[in-house]
Amino acid sequence: MRSAMGALLLLGTGCFAECFAEEVPLRIAVTDGWAMPMVQIERGRPTQGIIPDILTSLATQVAMPAQFHVLSRARLDGAMKHGEVDMRCYVSPAWVSDRDNYLWSGPLFFQRDLLVGAPGTPSKVVPAMLGQQPIGTVLGYTYPTLQPLFENGQLRRNDARSQEQVLAKLLAARYRYGVTNQWALDWFNQRHTADQQLHEVAVLQEQELGCYVRNDPKIPAQRILRTLSDMKSSGEIDAIIQLYTGRNADSGTGARSP
Known part of the structure; x- marks a missing residue:
């Protein structure tokens, strides 16, 4: 009797399908090559950082639980292509070979790629005037400005798993120069004394980055992109970036907060 009454109650409230339907997650790709303040990964899961904070808010606003998939750089394109994940952020269309098969957001982030030096x-x-030597790089990442120098043997890649490891190896004198972005450099230096801080020696590239979503009818792609646009125009994305970096999201300028 109780089971029958329960079923009638569900029908009467109009939530029979909703109450038994499993929530469809928004599957988000996160690369294991990132470092704080972009993301902190512990036991294979992101625990904090700019990207998970922004995308958790996005998922909440589109009423989908966020499900993060931590992948190597080499697996990102295949995971998107084969439907293992639904979206990827902090990326340029130039980095994606089949970019026309996806739906893209407008610019959301500003990245400065730097060559940094040890104390x-x-x-x-x-860079073109440097003698033959290794350069700290992230496994699977491409560096268009330095690629000709890698190809002619003037510079050699010394790959690490993440940007944080590149900077740690630089501080440990494994090489004299490494490549990172402005955010990761600021975060690293904040945690070291003045005599151990790394410094920018050359700007390699500046570019605007965004997000892209699989063009799949099972995914509310247009709603996701509209929500990202609203988050950018309302200042929510910039506020999250500034919380972690103290920098203006569009220009990369500004002093770090203490």
Whole structure:
């Protein structure tokens, strides 16, 4: 009797399908090559950072539980192509070979890629003028500005698993220069004394980045993109970035908060 009454109650409230339907997650790709303040990964799961904070808010606003998938850079394109994940952020269309098969947001982030030096190295260098030597890089990442120098043997890649590891190896004198972005450099330096801080020696590239979503009728892609646009225009995305970096999201300028 109780079971029958329960079923009638569900029908009467109009939530029979909703109450038994499993929530469809928004599956989000996160690369294991990132470092704080973009993301902190513990036991294979993101625990904090700019990207998970923004995308958790996005998922809440589109009424889908966020499900993060931590992947190597080499697996990202295949995971999107084969429907293992639904969206990816902090990316340029130039990085994606089949970019026309997806739906793209407008610009949401501004990235400065830097060549950085260990303590005691010159304050400014011209990469093309460097002698033969290893350069700290992230496994699977491409560096268009330096690629000709890698190809002619003038510079050699010394790959690490993440940007944080690149900077740690640089501080440990495994090489004299490494590549990172402005956010990761600021975060790393905040945690070291003045005599151990790394410094920018050259700007390699500046570019605007966004998000893209699989063009699949099972995914509310247009609603996701509209929500991202609203989050950008309302200042929510910039506020999250500034909380972690103290920098203006569009220009990359500004002093770090203490």
